[in-house]
Amino acid sequence: MIATPDQRLDALRGPAPRMHHNARTLAALENNPRCMLRAVLDASGSDKAAIAAHTGYQAPFGQSSFALARGNVFETMVKANGCAELLRVLRETLQLTLPEVGYQDLNDVGGDGRAESRHARTTHLLTAAARGHGSDTLYDHPMLRLVVGGHPVFLEPDLVAFRVDDRFHVVEIKSFPIVDDQAAPAQVRAATTHACAYIIALRAMLAASGIGPESVSDTIVLIAPKDFTNRPTGAFVDARKQVATLTRQLERIQRIGDLVELLPEGLTFDLAADDTGRPQRPAQELAEALDQVPATYYPECLNHCEMAFYCRSRARADGSLDVLGSAVREQLGGVDTVTMALGLARGTLTPNDDQVEMAVALRHAARLRVELHNSPGAAGAAS
Amino acid sequence: MSRVSALAHLEAMEAMEAMPLTRFRHRHLSDRPLVVIPLTMAGEAGTPLAVLVGESRRSSTLLVVGQPRNRDQRFAFAAEFGRIVMGYIDSCRQDRLEIPSRGEERRSRYTSAPQILVPNNGGIKALSDLGRMCRFRRTDGPYPVPAVVPELGKWLTFLVETAEQAGTSMLLPMTGLLGEHWATGQSALEDQNLASLMAWISPPDGLTVQEAMADAENPELCPPAGPATSPQFDNTYLAPAMRRFDTARATGNEQALAEAQADLRGLLSEQLNPTWRLMWTALALLRGVDEAPRAAARFERDCDSFTDYSDYQDSGDARPQPKRDGAIRAARRLSRLERALADFEADMAFDDPYVRADQRSLGEAFAGTVVAAEPDRVDITASNRRVPRPRVTVRTLDPVRLVDDTKLISPTMPPGHKAEIVSIVRDGDASLIMVEVTGGMGRARVPRPGTVPVVEQHIDYLPDPGWRPTPVFPEADQIPWTHAGDPEDSETMDPVAAGQAATEEWGDDN
Numbered sequence: 001m002i003a004t005p006d007q008r009l010d011a012l013r014g015p016a017p018r019m020h021h022n023a024r025t026l027a028a029l030e031n032n033p034r035c036m037l038r039a040v041l042d043a044s045g046s047d048k049a050a051i052a053a054h055t056g057y058q059a060p061f062g063q064s065s066f067a068l069a070r071g072n073v074f075e076t077m078v079k080a081n082g083c084a085e086l087l088r089v090l091r092e093t094l095q096l097t098l099p100e101v102g103y104q105d106l107n108d109v110g111g112d113g114r115a116e117s118r119h120a121r122t123t124h125l126l127t128a129a130a131r132g133h134g135s136d137t138l139y140d141h142p143m144l145r146l147v148v149g150g151h152p153v154f155l156e157p158d159l160v161a162f163r164v165d166d167r168f169h170v171v172e173i174k175s176f177p178i179v180d181d182q183a184a185p186a187q188v189r190a191a192t193t194h195a196c197a198y199i200i201a202l203r204a205m206l207a208a209s210g211i212g213p214e215s216v217s218d219t220i221v222l223i224a225p226k227d228f229t230n231r232p233t234g235a236f237v238d239a240r241k242q243v244a245t246l247t248r249q250l251e252r253i254q255r256i257g258d259l260v261e262l263l264p265e266g267l268t269f270d271l272a273a274d275d276t277g278r279p280q281r282p283a284q285e286l287a288e289a290l291d292q293v294p295a296t297y298y299p300e301c302l303n304h305c306e307m308a309f310y311c312r313s314r315a316r317a318d319g320s321l322d323v324l325g326s327a328v329r330e331q332l333g334g335v336d337t338v339t340m341a342l343g344l345a346r347g348t349l350t351p352n353d354d355q356v357e358m359a360v361a362l363r364h365a366a367r368l369r370v371e372l373h374n375s376p377g378a379a380g381a382a383s
Numbered sequence: 384m385s386r387v388s389a390l391a392h393l394e395a396m397e398a399m400e401a402m403p404l405t406r407f408r409h410r411h412l413s414d415r416p417l418v419v420i421p422l423t424m425a426g427e428a429g430t431p432l433a434v435l436v437g438e439s440r441r442s443s444t445l446l447v448v449g450q451p452r453n454r455d456q457r458f459a460f461a462a463e464f465g466r467i468v469m470g471y472i473d474s475c476r477q478d479r480l481e482i483p484s485r486g487e488e489r490r491s492r493y494t495s496a497p498q499i500l501v502p503n504n505g506g507i508k509a510l511s512d513l514g515r516m517c518r519f520r521r522t523d524g525p526y527p528v529p530a531v532v533p534e535l536g537k538w539l540t541f542l543v544e545t546a547e548q549a550g551t552s553m554l555l556p557m558t559g560l561l562g563e564h565w566a567t568g569q570s571a572l573e574d575q576n577l578a579s580l581m582a583w584i585s586p587p588d589g590l591t592v593q594e595a596m597a598d599a600e601n602p603e604l605c606p607p608a609g610p611a612t613s614p615q616f617d618n619t620y621l622a623p624a625m626r627r628f629d630t631a632r633a634t635g636n637e638q639a640l641a642e643a644q645a646d647l648r649g650l651l652s653e654q655l656n657p658t659w660r661l662m663w664t665a666l667a668l669l670r671g672v673d674e675a676p677r678a679a680a681r682f683e684r685d686c687d688s689f690t691d692y693s694d695y696q697d698s699g700d701a702r703p704q705p706k707r708d709g710a711i712r713a714a715r716r717l718s719r720l721e722r723a724l725a726d727f728e729a730d731m732a733f734d735d736p737y738v739r740a741d742q743r744s745l746g747e748a749f750a751g752t753v754v755a756a757e758p759d760r761v762d763i764t765a766s767n768r769r770v771p772r773p774r775v776t777v778r779t780l781d782p783v784r785l786v787d788d789t790k791l792i793s794p795t796m797p798p799g800h801k802a803e804i805v806s807i808v809r810d811g812d813a814s815l816i817m818v819e820v821t822g823g824m825g826r827a828r829v830p831r832p833g834t835v836p837v838v839e840q841h842i843d844y845l846p847d848p849g850w851r852p853t854p855v856f857p858e859a860d861q862i863p864w865t866h867a868g869d870p871e872d873s874e875t876m877d878p879v880a881a882g883q884a885a886t887e888e889w890g891d892d893n
Contacts (some may be wrong), residue, residue: 060600060613065622067426136469177428179515180706228516229429254409308642324392325570331389338396345390361744364780367738369394375736 014270429512751779
């Protein structure tokens with residue numbers, strides 16, 4: 001019997017509970033869509049942090065309780081009293097003409113907090129609103145579903161959708177500041193990626209009822225503290241490009257079935273946890289299983305992927321140029337390893353047809369380095 | 384980055400030790416820099432948590448904010464830190480030297496300029512945030528602060544602005560200084576970690592580079608160099624200590640407060656001390672590298688801009704820098720930054736054979752041997768004067784991409800040497816470049832000895848960056864309407880807005 005992709009993915013994960021996509025996995029997806037290891041681990045819902053830790057390369061990600069507390073306090077403040085502060089920003093700072101505002105909290109449905117019932121209620125209300133029924137403007141905590149790799153994923157409902165001029169807008173509330181109308185680009189980008197997932201999920205939900213994508217705006221509303229104060233301010237962020245990128249990547253991950261086909265039979269990343277949750281699988285065996293799947297490592301992975309330290313050690317062991325990052329890589333197109341690059345530079349390796357030009361340039365560069373080492377007063381290496 | 388620099392990184396990766404990227408250190412280093420290691424609180428924008436500051440390895444001052452969310456404590460910290468920084472800046476304002484000037488205006492400048500060293504770019508951002516937080520504060524009205532707070536704010540903002548400009552030395556990140564001179568076998572991202580970078584250049588005694596690198600990424604062995612602290616440290620140690628401090632303060636228990644304060648100071652100094660030692664070790668290493676010949680002239684320009692800003696501060700109506708540049712200030716800044724970068728690159732290439740090697744591999748400069756010469760060649764100028772215009776042909780293996788008529792200068796010829804490319808002919812792997820010497824030969828009809836390259840001489844040529852006139856910008860009241868923009872952005876902030884900026888609301892005010 002041939003296993004379906006879903007069965008294969010479940011086998012890869014083992015009996016452990018499925019992990020859901022979160023802000024970090026979405027960022028990893030956006031930044032390194034071509035990494036097969038990441039795609040397979042995320043699609044199978046494997047616990048990357050636990051896997052990395054068991055191989056001896058614990059991911060250094062953690063969140064400071066200060067940052068968490070600050071984030072929560074700010075969000076609560078913005079949403080207090082039926083989103084009074086949020087409305088003030090939308091009206092005063094962003095100059096939107098909002099009529100009478102109805103506020104709808106979708107946090108639980110008559111005491112039922114299950115994701116499925118919340119999703120059903122969200123679908124019911126938002127679809128009705130898109131068709132012009134209902135008078136609500138703000139929808140807090142809508143429960144959305146995104147299909148990633150063929151699996152529905154519930155998205156953490158920490159957003160508000162609001163409706164103006166017959167379109168939904170996604171509001172991201174973040175606690176990094178907008179100082180003098182400028183915010184840190186990396187943080188804005190991460191927030192936007194998150195919001196893009198919501199836009200895509202919202203559109204998919206409405207599309208199921210035959211409502212077109214134009215009913216959800218590509219422009220997100222970012223709400224963040226103004227300067228060093230606690231008062232919120234807002235800004236529009238054009239997310240068109242990132243929505244397109246993420247959509248493309250999600251489409252690609254749909255073909256996860258094809259990727260799985262390429263993997264050897266019986267491959268699993270199961271940690272064989274005992275009753276207390278402690279992994280019993282030999283670390284060496286796990287590492288061998290991971291080595292069956294090619295990874296695309298960039299130094300930037302260190303910022304968001306739990307597997308990055310493991311992949312880096314693998315890249316280092318292979319002498320891969322990926323270790324040095326894109327600035328160096330760009331100078332050495334078509335060459336993958338240090339040994340090969342230095343071999344071509346020193347003339348001890350013969351270039352293949354694609355490498356001829358690169359080899360000439362490298363030999364010239366190597367001559368210059370030798371000239372420098374031999375010149376009087378050459379800078380010595382540190383000792 | 385060129386292939387030559389890329390090779391240096393590969394060599395480092397192969398040898399597992401840092402390799403030199405330059406012959407010289409291109410930044411002036413002060414004999415008495417002020418080392419500053421700022422820490423900020425997670426989740427709160429630019430909120431100072433602590434700073435370790437001092438002028439020598441053995442004398443550091445630790446300042447700690449017990450509860451960073453509290454406005455009064457934050458500004459008490461800013462005032463204390465401000466007194467240290469201003470004391471240091473004042474110590475650079477002792478001697479003034481008259482400088483010869485051709486104009487009517489007599490000028491003078493301070494003989495010294497401040498140099499603040501922080502561990503990394505994040506340190507500069509932390510000082511920039513602190514500067515922004517302090518410079519609009521008022522000494523009167525609601526929430527008054529000591530005068531030193533806005534003064535610190537303005538000076539920090541000034542220093543941060545100079546740090547954006549290539550070649551300056553008044554505020555520098557240590558990782559940047561080290562990275563300019565040494566190539567490591569890791570990525571630029573990892574080089575941002577001071578401990579990791581230092582592991583390649585000078586691992587601690589008894590450790591290999593690999594071991595030192597692994598330690599550098601372990602926050603328990605090598606606490607981060609800031610400004611962010613490690614989340615584990617925050618959750619395990621800092622948060623409980625801060626709660627004890629808050630409780631003691633709320634209950635007014637003097638002894639408990641003193642203990643809690645001592646606790647916090649102990650914790651933070653443990654986090655900061657390893658970086659402190661690393662900073663001074665790195666500084667000693669950099670002092671061991673020869674300073675580039677042209678760094679001295681750049682330092683004089685630093686002294687100039689320091690003097691100008693200092694005089695402006697003394698002038699009585701010194702205003703804080705605007706929140707956003709207006710059209711003219713922005714254009715002026717951009718032009719200044721572009722020129723500074725071009726000048727710095729040209730200076731470095733002239734001084735340093737390593738930097739020149741980068742340019743040579745990109746085809747933007749060349750070096751080779753003179754294979755033919757016409758030393759007696761003479762030209763007749765338009766005014767019918769006979770001038771020496773010797774021509775020489777240089778054979779080089781460099782992949783030259785310069786075009787005919789490019790003006791050249793040469794660091795291997797006597798000062799003032801100028802030449803122009805006449806023609807470039809490929810000769811197998813090599814290029815034969817004919818150049819005409821146009822200057823630096825003296826005023827006589829016959830060139831001074833040694834000013835014209837001779838056959839078999841090895842010579843380096845690079846493009847002459849030339850002289851560029853200072854651009855002229857319109858006055859503030861003559862900005863074309865297309866660029867006038869929002870009056871709120873303009874340099875002259877109106878008094879009402881300035882007042883609002885001074886009293887803006889804060890973390891725990893409400």
